[in-house]
Every structure is written in C-alpha cells, then in structure tokens.
Amino acid sequence: MRIVFDRSACVGHNRCYLLAPALFDVDDEGYAVPLLDGDVPPDLEAAARLAADNCPEFAITIEE
Amino acid sequence: MSSAPPSGSPVGDWSTDFDHTTEAWAQDAPGIWRDLRTACPVAHSDRFGGTWLPTRHADVAAIAHDTEHFTSRSVIVSDFRPEAPAPIGFAPPITSDPPFHEFARRLLLPAFSPKAIAPLEGPTREFCGSLLDDVLSGDRDVVDAATEYAQHIPVRVIAHLLGVPESDGDRFRTFIHRILERPGQVATVDPEDLLTTYLLRAVEAHRVEPRDDLISYLLDLEIDGVPLSDEHVIGTIALLLIAGIDTTWSAIGASIWHLAEHPEDHRRLREEPALMPFAVEEFLRLYAPVTMARIVSADTEIGGCPASEGDWVLLSFPAANRDPEAFDDPETFVVDRQRNRHAAFGLGIHRCLGSNLARLELRVAIEEWVRRVPAFELADPAAVRWSTGQVRGPRSLPVRLTGEGAA
Ligand code: HEM
Numbered sequence: 093m094r095i096v097f098d099r100s101a102c103v104g105h106n107r108c109y110l111l112a113p114a115l116f117d118v119d120d121e122g123y124a125v126p127l128l129d130g131d132v133p134p135d136l137e138a139a140a141r142l143a144a145d146n147c148p149e150f151a152i153t154i155e156e
Numbered sequence: 157m158s159s160a161p162p163s164g165s166p167v168g169d170w171s172t173d174f175d176h177t178t179e180a181w182a183q184d185a186p187g188i189w190r191d192l193r194t195a196c197p198v199a200h201s202d203r204f205g206g207t208w209l210p211t212r213h214a215d216v217a218a219i220a221h222d223t224e225h226f227t228s229r230s231v232i233v234s235d236f237r238p239e240a241p242a243p244i245g246f247a248p249p250i251t252s253d254p255p256f257h258e259f260a261r262r263l264l265l266p267a268f269s270p271k272a273i274a275p276l277e278g279p280t281r282e283f284c285g286s287l288l289d290d291v292l293s294g295d296r297d298v299v300d301a302a303t304e305y306a307q308h309i310p311v312r313v314i315a316h317l318l319g320v321p322e323s324d325g326d327r328f329r330t331f332i333h334r335i336l337e338r339p340g341q342v343a344t345v346d347p348e349d350l351l352t353t354y355l356l357r358a359v360e361a362h363r364v365e366p367r368d369d370l371i372s373y374l375l376d377l378e379i380d381g382v383p384l385s386d387e388h389v390i391g392t393i394a395l396l397l398i399a400g401i402d403t404t405w406s407a408i409g410a411s412i413w414h415l416a417e418h419p420e421d422h423r424r425l426r427e428e429p430a431l432m433p434f435a436v437e438e439f440l441r442l443y444a445p446v447t448m449a450r451i452v453s454a455d456t457e458i459g460g461c462p463a464s465e466g467d468w469v470l471l472s473f474p475a476a477n478r479d480p481e482a483f484d485d486p487e488t489f490v491v492d493r494q495r496n497r498h499a500a501f502g503l504g505i506h507r508c509l510g511s512n513l514a515r516l517e518l519r520v521a522i523e524e525w526v527r528r529v530p531a532f533e534l535a536d537p538a539a540v541r542w543s544t545g546q547v548r549g550p551r552s553l554p555v556r557l558t559g560e561g562a563a
C-alpha cells in the first residue's frame with residue numbers, strides 16, 4: 093500500500109494529522125506533511141485508510 | 157422580483173420561496189434540506205433580491221471551490237448587496253477573494269495551526285470545569301446547558317487567546333450581537349462601551365507591555381517591513397470574535413442537545429472516551445452550525461440551474477453534510493463513523509481558520525460535560541429554541557439532571 097498526497101488540494105483541515113499522526117505531520121501553517129515515502133507498513137494501513145477516508149478535500153488517496 | 161414576500165414572512169413553498177430567517181426554518185431546517193434534496197436540489201427564492209440554495213454535497217463543494225464565479229464579498233445574506241471593495245472586502249480574509257485572500261490568510265495561519273492551538277487545552281478544560289462547578293453546585297435539577305454552559309466557553313477561550321481578562325469575555329457577546337443584530341445603530345451606544353474602544357485600549361496596553369498572546373502576535377506582524385496598522389489589528393480581532401463565538405457556542409449546544417435526546421450515545425461516550433475524536437467530527441457533521449453565502453460574480457450555473465451575476469447563494473455546509481450521495485445513512489448519528497469527510501468547516505480556500513481551536517473547544521466541552529453529568533434529559537422539548545439565520549444552534553436548552561451523584 094502507498095499513500096498519494098495532493099498538496100495542491102490540501103487546505104489544512106488537519107483530519108489526517110489527528111487520525112494518523114504516524115503518517116502525517118503539519119507544517120507551521122497547518123498544511124499536511126506526509127512522513128512516509130514508500131510502502132505503508134502493515135500496522136499503519138488502517139490509519140492510512142482512515143486519513144484518506146476523512147480528508148474533506150480528497151487530497152489523500154491510497155494505492156494498493 | 158418586486159413581488160417577493162418580505163424576508164422573514166411565512167413561507168408556503170420551500171422550493172420556490174425559502175427563507176432561512178423564519179421560525180419554521182429554525183424549527184426544522186434539516187427536514188427542509190432533506191425534502192428539497194429530493195424535490196428540488198437547487199432551490200431558488202426571490203427573497204433577498206434572488207437567492208439560491210443547493211442542498212447536494214457535490215454542488216456545495218463545486219461552489220466553494222469556484223472563486224471565479226462566486227465571490228466572498230459578502231458572506232451574510234441580506235436585502236442589500238454590499239459595495240465592498242473587491243478583492244479585499246470588509247473583513248479579510250473571510251470576505252476576500254484571490255489573490256488577496258491568500259495574503260491576508262497567511263498572516264494568521266501560524267497562530268491557528270494545531271500545534272499553536274494545543275496549549276489551550278488546559279485552560280479550556282479549566283473554564284469548562286469551573287462553569288460546571290457553578291451549574292452543578294446548586295440543588296437545581298433543571299439548568300440551561302446553552303446559556304449557562306456552552307455560551308460561556310468560546311468567549312473565555314478567545315479572551316485568553318487574545319490576552320485580555322477572561323472576565324471581559326461576556327462583554328464580547330454584547331459587542332458582537334450589537335454588530336450582527338443592529339448594524340448601524342452604534343450612535344446610541346456610549347463610546348466607552350464600543351468594541352473598537354475596548355480593543356484600542358487592549359492594543360495600547362500590549363504595545364507598552366508585549367506578552368505571549370494573540371494581540372502581541374498581531375502587533376509583531378509586518379507587511380513589507382511595516383507593522384500592521386491599529387485598524388488592521390482591531391479589524392482582525394473583531395473578525396475572530398464574530399467568526400469564533402456564536403459558531404462554537406452553537407456546536408457545543410447542539411451536541412449536548414443530541415446527547416440529551418440520545419442517552420445511549422451519552423452512555424457510550426462515558427464508557428469509551430477513546431471514541432471522542434470520532435464523536436466530535438460526527439457532531440460537527442450532523443449539527444454543522446455554519447451556512448456561508450456567496451454572491452455570483454459572473455453568470456454561471458449551479459447543478460444545471462442558470463445563476464446570474466448578483467444572485468445570492470446560501471452555501472449550506474450543513475445540508476451538504478446530510479447528503480446520502482456523500483455519506484452512508486446521513487441522518488443518523490454514528491458515534492464512531494469511520495468515513496466522515498464532513499464540510500462543517502467549509503471547503504476550499506476559506507476553510508475555517510479557527511477549526512483547530514473550535515474542534516478543541518468542542519471536544520473538551522463535551523468531554524467535561526459527559527464526565528461530570530452522569531445522566532440528563534431535555535426538561536421540556538418545547539422550550540428548546542433554535543436560532544434562525546446562518547448560524548444554527550440551540551439558544552435555550554433547559555435540561556434536567558437525572559443522574560445520581562453528579563459531581
Ligand atoms: C464550530 C465552530 C466553527 C464553525 C462550524 C466554523 C465554520 C466556518 C466555515 C464554514 C468557514 C468558511 C467560510 C466560507 O467558506 O466562506 C469559516 C471561516 C472562518 N472561520 Fe470559522 N467556524 C467555527 C469556529 C471558528 C473559530 C473559533 C474561529 C476563530 C477564533 C473562526 C474563524 C474563522 C475565520 C477567520 C474564517 C475565515 C477564513 C478565510 O476566509 O480564509 N471560526 N468558519
């Protein structure tokens with residue numbers, strides 16, 4: 093599983109940072125910063141799905 | 157258009173003559189949106205000089221993202237179209253359009269990021285705790301959860317954030333209600349009792365003695381090496397008060413109303429506090445308090461309906477949040493809903509600047525209420541009053557404390 097993050101769609105709702113802090117940090121202005129480049133470890137797959145399913149801007153997608 | 161019934165008068169047909177300032181809307185807005193979404197998903201009313209009301213999530217999202225055809229020049233529907241200076245508007249960034257919007261917004265973003273807001277959790281919990289001490293101290297079994305609890309939380313938190321005495325918080329409500337409810341009538345008010353006078357004093361005090369708070373943050377900002385004018389600082393604070401108080405109060409009150417009506421959800425949150433972050437988003441989805449407005453700035457269409465320059469659009473994030481095309485079982489409160497892309501804080505570039513603060517206040521307010529109030533119910537469902545207009549929430553919420561050993 094991989095996370096695809098669209099920075100141009102992110103407006104800083106911060107849902108991903110709340111739900112999956114191991115996968116997303118936030119910058120000083122509140123925009124998401126993905127922490128992971130590459131495959132999502134199995135124990136974080138559920139968190140990755142939660143982040144994608146709760147982003148109001150559809151800025152996060154999951155590729156299996 | 158001249159034949160439109162006056163705003164606020166009773167509505168016959170919601171799909172051709174809706175009016176969000178009527179008592180009937182306050183009583184049952186969610187039912188009106190549901191009926192409209194099937195019968196007429198892009199409703200139009202001649203009131204206010206011509207207003208659209210889309211109730212599908214897709215249409216609301218498209219408008220929020222389309223700053224080419226929809227301006228934020230005014231975000232509150234009224235009988236007049238304000239001649240605000242585009243793209244800045246009267247109250248940047250909420251009334252600004254691109255490209256100026258981003259500039260005004262970026263000045264403020266760092267002060268409202270989740271990490272900047274997190275330290276407010278302790279003080280917020282203290283305010284909620286001391287309010288509950290008062291609410292629960294007497295031997296009354298009926299208390300008003302809206303006016304005795306929810307209402308006081310955002311004003312105290314904002315006072316703390318700004319760096320003015322928390323006891324002044326209650327004055328902010330008077331200030332903003334005067335602005336919102338009786339615009340233009342300031343002449344009758346003692347200048348000592350004006351928001352601008354109050355804020356000017358606070359700004360002067362902060363210039364003399366800078367502190368670690370939002371007013372000092374604003375005074376430190378520079379545009380091209382020049383500090384912000386007092387006018388800019390005061391205007392910004394006024395916007396934060398107007399945008400941050402009734403909205404948050406409404407969200408807290410509506411959530412407590414839900415728990416009064418659904419003891420099973422109240423019990424579940426008492427037993428499983430870890431569900432709270434999900435519950436908070438679900439409260440925000442189902443009881444989203446804020447509807448914004450746009451003005452059509454160039455002829456376009458909304459979900460297939462032709463909209464003309466100058467038309468109002470009610471941007472109903474609350475209706476979007478109940479669209480079955482976007483949410484499973486949308487009229488049901490699902491305490492641990494796993495897929496919840498709600499739009500309570502808006503969509504696109506105007507995403508609520510205070511969303512992290514509002515979310516923190518709502519979570520802590522409900523956590524403390526649930527922890528301290530073991531059981532309660534509506535004292536008199538008919539006595540609950542919901543607001544009219546674009547910010548929806550209970551303005552009076554009498555509840556009976558039924559549990560043993562409220563502490
Ligand atoms: C539950 C509480 C709140 C809700 C539901 C809410 C909702 C919203 C919504 C829907 C917007 C989008 C406006 C638009 O698209 O035109 C917005 C914008 C805004 N909100 Fe909030 N809000 C809340 C609390 C707050 C608080 C606590 C503050 C600050 C102290 C705040 C400050 C702002 C500001 C400054 C904007 C304008 C942002 C911009 O235009 O870039 N809000 N809010």
Ligand code: SF4
Nearest residue numbers: 102105106107108147
């Ligand atoms: S939830 Fe979406 S919009 Fe919000 S910060 Fe994360 S990626 Fe950005």
